[in-house]
Amino acid sequence: METTALEHRFNQKIEREEKIEPKDWMPEDYRKNNIRQISQHAHSEIVGMLPEANWITRAPSLRRKVALLAKVQDEAGHGLYLYSAAETLGTDREEMIDDLHSGKAKYSSIFNYPTTTWADIGAIGWLVDGAAITNQVALCRTSYGPYARAMVKICKEESFHQRQGYEIMCAMAFGTPEQKAMAQDALNRWWWPSLMMFGPTDGDSVHSQKSMDWKIKRYSNDELRQEFVDKTVAQAEYLGLTIPDPDLTYNDETGHYSFGEIDWKEFYQVISGNGPCNKERIEARRKAHEDGAWVREAANAFAQKRANQQVA
Amino acid sequence: MSNQNWPLFEVFIRSKNGLSHKHVGSLHAADAAMAIENARDVYCRRNEGVSIWVVPSTQIVASDPEDAEALYEPAKDKIYRHPTFYTVPDEVGHM
């Protein structure tokens, strides 16, 4: 079939809300766009384990420790579902991991901020996972089948991530004055980076229009950001904490909160590698990969031995 | 030692006895036994299954989407293969 006919049929499928599956014909740009977005998403899950793993050994109780451990394990799983979805598009796992370690591939800027106190673990679950959920629920309807299925599975698992974070925030916000101050401090530091997780404003977003046309993305960055702010403000109020934005006001007419200007300079600094922890994160990933080399070698040797035994 | 591409396995999970195995995704492993162990960790963290199948991805033979018309069109106009094609008198009741 000619390319124009194939493209026509592809566009019709998108139009009809039919999913695109791995072996279906797709425009090269659609493939590339999906590989970029899915692998970036996978990298974010993987790097996202690091800031929280920092606190596993110092969790204040066994209840908190098992929760955090399970959450971090989930994030590893999310990364693996997504790498596997990206691979259905013909990309290679090693290549994706090499791109992450070489700095060629991007991941969510949020994970380049440090987790300096235990309250940060509460704030991350509540805000960072909260923002991720807003984004991921929308992506359950993305047009590429394997990506959509991975999102459905991930969303089912994410809910506990946010709830355990909010539970930590409650414990601290209703605790001693010192604990409440820690909770407020964590909110102060994580609020703006969480809003940045939705990416540049619609006017400045390089990949957005095409992704919207192809229904890879279903809502714009600004729409999702607004949705997140709208549902989070009341949760902060319940905690008796103040969102660090003097311009935050409820607009009776629109039914939405309007909020202050995001510091885009900071966003682009962090994205381009100059955030507080970029180097540390990539270094930790690389080290983990290198330190794991002997395990992979041993697994190969063991697999070989097993294969030989079966032949014998 | 980073460039040792472990083969890809497709993972199928039976969620409970009485139901079929269902495809859930894929993973890399040194061999099939390790693929099962990894599938437990990656795809069964919340009682998702009671049985796991792993199949080397290279062993899956799939139909070509290009052939969809030839394969599935002929069934579309054979409505007489469905029970609703036939009228049974109301007096007879459910059949």
Ligand SMILES: [Fe+2]
């Ligand atoms: Fe996740």
Ligand SMILES: [Fe+2]
């Ligand atoms: Fe999460």
